[in-house]
Amino acid sequence: MDGTTRYSSPYAFSMDFPPPPFSIEEFNYYHSHHYQSSHFDYDKTSLFNPVTTVKSEQPIITSGNSNSSSSSVSSQSSAEDSRDRERKKERDRIAAGLIKPEDLEKKLTTKALSRARHTLQQRIKRQNESPEQKALRRQRNAELNRRRRMNKQDIRVAMEKVKNRLRQRVKREIDRMLRTRQKRDEFLRETFEQMSAVFSDTDILQYQGRIANALQEISN
Secondary structure, rough: OOOHHHHHHOOOOOOOOOOOOOOHHHHHHHHHHHOHHHHOOOOOHHHOOOOHHHHOOOOOOOOOOHHHHHHHHHHHHHHHHHHHHHHHHHHHHHHHOOOOOOHHHHHOOOOHHHHHHHHHHHHHHHOOOOOHHHHHHHHHHHHHHHHHHHHHHHHHHHHOOOOHHHHHHHHHHHHHHHHHHHHHHHHHHHHHHHHHHHHHHHHHHHHHHHHHHHHHHOOO
């Protein structure tokens, strides 16, 4: 030791040997916890059920008008209960046959009425058409159905092709990852075998905290 610094790195000290890269314990710790990064810390409840989180995240007002807010909430709940009771009574009346069909027809929506009118018009049109028109209509419907089936089959074939491509890609990525892991494990095993033959355990553990900080900076 001549007292001069051999390394320009701010983390290095004057020593007779270069610092080891990392220890086996630190490597295992880092690679067993590296998946706990920021993009994994999401709120699964808000992701899969946003309605409940919106209700739970509503601010609770604790001011002087708390009595009025509680009364409004109770009035809303009582109104909902009354509506539920009315719906249940109406269902019971329909099941018992107390409601006339005319009342049910009044409750039909405009969309349902227009759909029923269109169906009736088409039925009358089919009853009044000639045999030639019926043959043309059936031929046209057969062609439309054939095209629809072909389109569905084309969509199925395209989806199967995409699925097969994705399966092959996932298989290639997994194989590459396993090969990379095997090479890395072999490299680390050889490295630590050489290090254990040269350095003592105290020398290796001396730089474990510094190596952890360096790995954290690299991972960020």
